[in-house]
Amino acid sequence: MRFTKKDILDIQSLSKDEISMILDTAVGMKEISERPVKKVPTLRGKTIVMFFQEPSTRTKLSFELAAKRLSADTVSISKSTSSIVKGETLIDTAKNLEAMRPDVIVMRHSSSGAAYQVSKRVGCSVINAGDGTHAHPSQALLDMMSIREAKGKLEGLKVSIIGDISHSRVARSDIIGLTRMGARVSICAPDTMIPVGIENLGCRVEKTMESCVTDADVVMMLRIQKERMGNLLFPTEREYAGLYGLNNRRLGLAKDNVLVMHPGPMNRGVEISSEVADSGCSMILDQVTNGVALRMALFYLVAGGSRHADTD
Amino acid sequence: MQILIKGAQVIDPGRIDGVKDILIKDGKFAQIEEPDQIKPESDTQVIDAEGLIAVPGLIDVHVHLREPGHEYKETIESGLKAAAAGGFTAVCCMPNTKPVNDNAQVTSFIIEQGRKACAARVYPAGAISVGSSGTALAEIGDMKQAGIKAVTDDGLPVSSSQLMRRAMEYCKTMDIPILVHAEDKDLANNGSMNEGPKATALGLRGIPNASESVMVCRDIAMAELTGARVHFCHMSTAQSIDAIRQAKRKGIPVTCETAPHYFTLTDEDIPPYDTNFKMNPPLRSEIDRQAIIEGLKDGTIDMIATDHAPHNIDEKDVEFDRAAFGIIGLETALPLALELVGRGHITMEELVEKMAKAPAELMGINNDLVSGNPADLTLIDPDYEFIVDPDTFISKSRNTPFAGRQVKGRAAMTFGNGIRVYEAK
Ligand SMILES: [Zn+2]
Numbered sequence: 001m002r003f004t005k006k007d008i009l010d011i012q013s014l015s016k017d018e019i020s021m022i023l024d025t026a027v028g029m030k031e032i033s034e035r036p037v038k039k040v041p042t043l044r045g046k047t048i049v050m051f052f053q054e055p056s057t058r059t060k061l062s063f064e065l066a067a068k069r070l071s072a073d074t075v076s077i078s079k080s081t082s083s084i085v086k087g088e089t090l091i092d093t094a095k096n097l098e099a100m101r102p103d104v105i106v107m108r109h110s111s112s113g114a115a116y117q118v119s120k121r122v123g124c125s126v127i128n129a130g131d132g133t134h135a136h137p138s139q140a141l142l143d144m145m146s147i148r149e150a151k152g153k154l155e156g157l158k159v160s161i162i163g164d165i166s167h168s169r170v171a172r173s174d175i176i177g178l179t180r181m182g183a184r185v186s187i188c189a190p191d192t193m194i195p196v197g198i199e200n201l202g203c204r205v206e207k208t209m210e211s212c213v214t215d216a217d218v219v220m221m222l223r224i225q226k227e228r229m230g231n232l233l234f235p236t237e238r239e240y241a242g243l244y245g246l247n248n249r250r251l252g253l254a255k256d257n258v259l260v261m262h263p264g265p266m267n268r269g270v271e272i273s274s275e276v277a278d279s280g281c282s283m284i285l286d287q288v289t290n291g292v293a294l295r296m297a298l299f300y301l302v303a304g305g306s307r308h309a310d311t312d
Numbered sequence: 313m314q315i316l317i318k319g320a321q322v323i324d325p326g327r328i329d330g331v332k333d334i335l336i337k338d339g340k341f342a343q344i345e346e347p348d349q350i351k352p353e354s355d356t357q358v359i360d361a362e363g364l365i366a367v368p369g370l371i372d373v374h375v376h377l378r379e380p381g382h383e384y385k386e387t388i389e390s391g392l393k394a395a396a397a398g399g400f401t402a403v404c405c406m407p408n409t410k411p412v413n414d415n416a417q418v419t420s421f422i423i424e425q426g427r428k429a430c431a432a433r434v435y436p437a438g439a440i441s442v443g444s445s446g447t448a449l450a451e452i453g454d455m456k457q458a459g460i461k462a463v464t465d466d467g468l469p470v471s472s473s474q475l476m477r478r479a480m481e482y483c484k485t486m487d488i489p490i491l492v493h494a495e496d497k498d499l500a501n502n503g504s505m506n507e508g509p510k511a512t513a514l515g516l517r518g519i520p521n522a523s524e525s526v527m528v529c530r531d532i533a534m535a536e537l538t539g540a541r542v543h544f545c546h547m548s549t550a551q552s553i554d555a556i557r558q559a560k561r562k563g564i565p566v567t568c569e570t571a572p573h574y575f576t577l578t579d580e581d582i583p584p585y586d587t588n589f590k591m592n593p594p595l596r597s598e599i600d601r602q603a604i605i606e607g608l609k610d611g612t613i614d615m616i617a618t619d620h621a622p623h624n625i626d627e628k629d630v631e632f633d634r635a636a637f638g639i640i641g642l643e644t645a646l647p648l649a650l651e652l653v654g655r656g657h658i659t660m661e662e663l664v665e666k667m668a669k670a671p672a673e674l675m676g677i678n679n680d681l682v683s684g685n686p687a688d689l690t691l692i693d694p695d696y697e698f699i700v701d702p703d704t705f706i707s708k709s710r711n712t713p714f715a716g717r718q719v720k721g722r723a724a725m726t727f728g729n730g731i732r733v734y735e736a737k
């Protein structure tokens with residue numbers, strides 16, 4: 001099978017086979033990061049633009065390391081250096097970037113659909129590094145990679161996602177990806193954080209955290225945005241932690257070798273207690289490690305991979 | 313100068329339904345007779361209208377003409393010509409221009425520009441509050457003398473219930489209707505499409521049905537309190553239609569309009585992040601669309617308006633959540649409304665009622681096909697099939713979700729004051 005997608009915009013548009021291919025490729029890439037010399041010439045001469053309209057140190061660093069380990073050249077434009085602050089439109093910025101002939105644009109934007117809109121206008125590949133509350137495909141893929149690595153499979157697992165689903169692109173992408181790969185996904189949060197019709201993405205909405213976590217193979221906690229309290233989503237962090245925080249007692253309801261995940265950065269003591277975050281079942285740092293490998297795989301597949309296999 | 317329109321199917325609901333000849337003399341209807349009863353004089357212009365339907369001039373009670381202030385989107389002239397091309401002989405233009413039409417000078421300017429356009433007529437709506445800022449009453453009496461036919465702060469809700477009460481009382485004295493833009497902004501929460509599974513999947517902030525219906529319910533209560541004539545604009549939800557149905561049963565003097573997109577499309581029809589489908593209120597669910605059709609059938613919805621909202625490409629070719637709300641509609645409304653007739657939801661007579669008679673009544677105009685009345689007339693070609701092509705639009709803007717749609721029926725000719733202001737090619 002060849003990977004034929006020009007862009008990675010969301011999980012919805014990836015088939016089960018394509019997801020498997022990305023995860024398999026990422027496993028191969030992970031080995032490169034373990035070597036003393038963490039660099040291969042695969043993408044030498046390729047140019048990757050990091051277009052981050054919204055600040056994100058972690059994701060950007062992960063994409064940059066991935067590009068460098070494959071020997072690609074990277075350039076960054078961020079909100080403060082881009083012309084957007086000068087009133088230029090997204091489409092104009094995209095056309096300008098394309099005129100510099102990059103091979104891939106990695107894009108983070110605060111508006112849902114921005115990466116999709118840009119991909120329609122440019123010939124090069126676009127990788128969505130997070131758009132509004134729509135999608136964050138590389139995060140969902142690295143989550144799937146981490147679970148598959150620890151459990152050996154995705155099919156048949158029960159994955160529980162707890163927290164602000166409404167404002168989470170990670171949750172949307174994870175729900176779609178995990179269910180597509182045969183996992184069962186349950187979600188839980190107060191109704192203020194459950195968007196209308198989320199069950200159409202294939203998940204089950206649980207009333208209590210206890211019922212959501214019971215028998216889970218994986219418990220994924222989402223970051224609570226403290227500044228959202230003014231938006232009436234929940235009364236206080238204290239109450240939230242009491243009702244929806246992950247602690248050892250609640251984790252005891254899950255399966256014995258449960259995995260705990262978090263896309264970071266964590267609010268310790270709010271959505272997750274330190275005892276859980278630092279315990280042996282926490283996959284949080286493995287997620288970060290796998291993030292680099294997974295993003296190397298994405299670069300390889302869209303910019304230098306099987307589409308050009310004959311000339312490699 | 314005389315015009316004789318021969319052999320059209322003439323429909324004036326409750327009055328005329330049959331093949332007739334119509335004689336127009338000096339800008340007014342002179343005679344409407346059985347075929348071949350009128351003998352043309354030598355200078356009479358004879359129009360063979362066989363196969364066409366002649367109806368009282370269509371009136372759109374809800375358009376945005378953008379002048380003064382945003383002439384690059386539309387001018388009064390381009391908007392009124394687009395209206396004529398769509399079969400409308402008159403439109404009511406919303407006051408959210410720059411400056412806002414909240415005083416007699418702006419009203420007079422609009423009427424003067426309209427006269428010069430030599431296209432459809434314009435009936436300006438004045439603002440309820442100064443600058444539509446929702447704080448103090450505008451000079452409604454003064455504007456009425458200058459020619460406004462209604463008041464509204466359209467584009468913005470009147471958030472203060474107290475201001476709305478006083479506006480209704482004042483307009484009752486002036487005997488002009490209040491056009492309500494029903495929206496609870498707080499509840500709408502800067503959303504950009506209908507709240508529902510599609511918005512959730514696209515990651516776009518949703519606007520719940522209740523953001524419309526809570527204000528409809530409030531203003532029904534206020535209409536009951538004040539006895540003012542209250543008209544609800546661009547109804548889009550099942551709950552609003554239900555509330556208005558109940559209000560009418562109680563004898564409260566309310567009317568309402570919907571727009572063609574609300575009975576034609578749903579939020580599921582929105583192609584990913586296509587801002588030509590972004591309007592306020594947003595496209596709702598299939599349940600709502602069905603409720604709108606039901607409301608049109610049982611008479612709860614009195615009229616069809618377009619909420620013609622021209623925007624330049626610069627305001628639309630951006631991120632979905634940053635794009636301007638609104639679509640144009642003058643040149644697609646008639647064929648889309650004819651789809652309702654084609655599907656058997658309403659009769660041709662009911663269509664004329666909703667697009668010509670009820671709007672005239674709201675504006676306080678006699679729009680009957682009767683001798684002595686100004687000859688405002690639309691000739692409809694019900695069988696003409698075409699594909700909607702925005703490049704052929706007369707409107708200055710192109711923001712329509714109907715590009716490429718196969719439709720049937722259009723205006724063949726539009727007459728205003730007996731003058732042919734539009735003729736289809
Ligand atoms: Zn409005």
Ligand SMILES: [Zn+2]
Pocket residue numbers: 374376406466467619
């Ligand atoms: Zn409007």
